Amino acid sequence: MGKTLFEKIWESHIVVEKQNEPALIYIDRHLVHEVTSPQAFDGLRMNNRQVRRPDLTIATMDHNVPTSDRSLPILDQTSAVQIKTLENNCKDFGIKLFDINSPNQGIVHVIGPQLGITLPGSTIVCGDSHTSTHGAFGALALGIGTSEVEHVLASQTLWLEKPKTFEVRVEGKRNNPHAVTAKDIILSIIKNIGTAGGTGTVIEYRGEGITDLSMDQRMTICNMSIEGGARAGLIAPDQKTFDYLRDREYTPKNYETLVDSWKENLKTDSDAIFDKQFILNINDIAPQVSWGTNPGMTCDVDEPIPSPDEFSNGDVNQKKGAEKALEYMDLKSGTMIEDITIDRVFIGSCTNARLEDLIESSKIVQGQKVASNVHAMVVPGSQMVKKQAEEMGLDKIFIDANFEWREAGCSMCLGMNPDILAPGERCASTSNRNFEGRQGNGGRTHLVSPVMAAAAAINGHFVDVRKLDLN
């Protein structure tokens, strides 16, 4: 029987394997950030341990960095301490750090691919659940906890139970690919499989609807695998992947040799069997807007908010969850999505703050003004994305429309820095989680694509971007 792409990567990284026990898996790339690493470095110190492979480890600061003027000191003292701690740890243990003033600083999942650090067929870990993003390059990329960060620092390996395989096949072609985006595809998938649908599995996204996507879009898909509960998301590498990674700052010297071997090996065999399968046809899918407090609570932009009964399909606990979500979100079943007015717009995060996201949303913003009831901001995913966007004049388009144009970081995706919602504020956000209080205590998050967020900023409420001329 043939093997899946996941199985091939897994098998090529086994260091120790025993029956009915986790396998010891080698880790090729370890990405470190300020929030989930300090306790791991402390653990190393306490036990007098070293970092085994600093040459396979890189660090940056992204979660709690201010996105305002970088020449000013960080006012939040606990954030400042955490950032300083990362600097000290990287110095003490010999780890390459892209610090707050580096042109390569940015959200760890945006800079990995941009710098050519993310490679097909490799194993990548980071103390962050959205590590799944790197799966867009055909890497097995896993989010891990701090104890595991410490384990990888010390041993460059992890004990892992072998996940099951889950094929998500995306068929068909979108009628309007500028209006219906990768974000809408992944939100549709999660709406269907549920937030725990992928638990214990590695998803491989396959089919024409996936191969059609650019690398930036594929990263949006894999990024939200964790929102469907999956351990990781994967897309088999192809010519787009190989072209993207060529000539990056850290692209390996023997790149073409690597590409030859990737072409041969990194695909699921035609007779491989997945443990689980879900098929989505995207011919007619609509832009998606989340209405509740988890990413599965999502509906089409031209639909009314479902009733808890409709949403839960008879599951009592899900029904209770939906009732609580509507109460928290201050929304009523039956309200049309386009009638929901918003206070804030956030275009940013490791889900949707790459160059293509900014280009696409700028087309909607160009020559327009943000609605008077809305405060809108763009936070590029990395300083490199910011620079590229500025070279294209995108910053001017956003600033002229009264968007704030910020420095790179995770920002209001999780609100660890000063960028947060006030209680009761309603936000159209291109991020990945609409959990209660995620963007600020009492804040209400609606997950949408960058073009949907831009259109909501201009109109002050959600609009169906399929009605706009986006070509």
Place this chain on the structure above:
Amino acid sequence: MEPFQNVKSIVTPLDKVNVDTDQIIPKQFLKLVQKSGFGKFLFFNWRYDENENMKSDFILNDPKYDGSQILVAGDNFGCGSSREHAVWALDDYGFSVIISSSFADIFFSNCFKNGILPISLESEIIQKLLQETNIIEVDLENQIIKTPSESISFTINSHKKKILLEGLDDIAQTFQYEDKISEFEEKSTVPSVL
């Protein structure tokens, strides 16, 4: 890590599904650089109002559950962020057993690194345990939960059970395979970053 001991305690019933790690420990508390002291921030936004007064309608604020070491909750517990701070907060607060119908993968794995036992049981049994008002006993060695009316068996991977019962240091275990790791590195074709 301390070896896991049998637990005898009343149950704290948290009758919610999809309890995410943002709820277990909100982001403003992730800036701390140590592992201890997170218990007072556990379920912060559910426990306290905007003036940081205790909300009387939240289960953890009911004095009846003071000292409880067993949390029972609905499906997909610990979903979302990988933050181990969620487990540190539950541990520091005093919970050593979490029972749910299912757990998110990263949270589940984080529990074992900190001596916390996550137990998955059928939804019907969870519903019963949510109503249980008596002291129950969790016996890991025999994989049994004893309530006054019944004994409920649970499954756990034998390797994970051993880690908890012996309080093993993961990294020290791994260092026993040092030669295998070096061997792997010699034949690895993935280039260094730098």
